[in-house]
Amino acid sequence: MGDLKLNYEVDGGDLIQAGEASSKMKMTLKKLGLPPEVIRRASICMYEGEINMVIHADGGQVEVDVGMDTITIRLTDHGPGIPDVDQAMEEGFSTAGDVARDLGFGAGMGLPNMKRCSDDMQIDTQVGVGTTVTMKIHIN
Amino acid sequence: MDLFEIRDILNATVLCGEEYLDREVRSACASDFMSDVLAYVKDQALLLTGMVNPQVVRTAEMMDMKCIIFVRGKMPGEDILELAREREIVVMRSEMRMFIACGLLYSRGLAGE
Numbered sequence: 409m410g411d412l413k414l415n416y417e418v419d420g421g422d423l424i425q426a427g428e429a430s431s432k433m434k435m436t437l438k439k440l441g442l443p444p445e446v447i448r449r450a451s452i453c454m455y456e457g458e459i460n461m462v463i464h465a466d467g468g469q470v471e472v473d474v475g476m477d478t479i480t481i482r483l484t485d486h487g488p489g490i491p492d493v494d495q496a497m498e499e500g501f502s503t504a505g506d507v508a509r510d511l512g513f514g515a516g517m518g519l520p521n522m523k524r525c526s527d528d529m530q531i532d533t534q535v536g537v538g539t540t541v542t543m544k545i546h547i548n
Numbered sequence: 549m550d551l552f553e554i555r556d557i558l559n560a561t562v563l564c565g566e567e568y569l570d571r572e573v574r575s576a577c578a579s580d581f582m583s584d585v586l587a588y589v590k591d592q593a594l595l596l597t598g599m600v601n602p603q604v605v606r607t608a609e610m611m612d613m614k615c616i617i618f619v620r621g622k623m624p625g626e627d628i629l630e631l632a633r634e635r636e637i638v639v640m641r642s643e644m645r646m647f648i649a650c651g652l653l654y655s656r657g658l659a660g661e
């Protein structure tokens with residue numbers, strides 16, 4: 409049996425509604441009967457990434473690949489890119505504006521949390537072109 | 549401690565999920581910052597917050613939390629309650645301030661792991 413592939417569009421205009429894609433993915437993973445801890449880690453990774461896409465990059469696409477032993481989540485946007493990835497990975501570093509802060513985001517915790525909750529995380533980014541974040545979560 | 553007891557301690561009004569008040573919780577998280585909830589919560593099934601927007605429900609959903617309590621008399625809109633209903637998350641509101649609500653729950657035995 410091949411891997412299950414899920415695709416989502418994330419609308420950049422609406423921070424209030426953001427999280428819809430993560431919610432759908434979570435429901436699908438639950439139906440597949442994966443271990444709750446794996447589902448939770450995957451959900452946190454995707455949700456943080458989805459919120460980042462909306463706050464920092466005007467939306468994008470998410471591809472999720474559920475294989476026999478690994479879940480791969482790839483978030484792609486065509487936003488401003490990240491000029492200094494090491495700095496962005498530091499806890500507490502944030503360029504989020506008031507709209508994000510008013511909703512309870514913008515503490516500079518998302519990327520470090522995604523790293524912690526995944527088994528592997530790669531950030532490919534180019535200023536003015538966009539950002540792709542790829543995370544792998546092992547199922548066992 | 550079950551959600552019936554928590555409702556009574558906080559003198560809270562249940563806004564949705566009345567049918568799930570027999571759920572047991574052992575620990576809680578109190579924050580207005582969803583970033584913190586996402587980064588620090590482990591198995592706390594109860595979220596106390598003064599922040600009112602749909603991302604609170606989304607965050608609780610991602611963290612497998614069972615109940616959200618809006619403190620300081622905050623009143624969530626129908627959109628928030630609808631989202632919580634779909635996800636079988638209990639929502640309550642209490643007039644108490646965060647510090648008092650947490651103190652009461654802690655002193656009654658909701659001390660965490």
Ligand SMILES: Nc1ncnc2c1ncn2[C@@H]1O[C@H](COP(=O)(O)OP(=O)(O)OP(=O)(O)O)[C@@H](O)[C@H]1O
Nearest residue numbers: 460464465496502503513514515516517518519583
């Ligand atoms: N997809 C992205 N496109 C452009 N910049 C990004 C992207 N994701 C993150 N960044 C940059 O990296 C910084 C750190 O991201 P991180 O998710 O850790 O924190 P945050 O989103 O600012 O706050 P929090 O995640 O705590 O709500 C952001 O403030 C932003 O400058």
Ligand SMILES: [Mg+2]
Nearest residue numbers: 456460518519
């Ligand atoms: Mg973030």
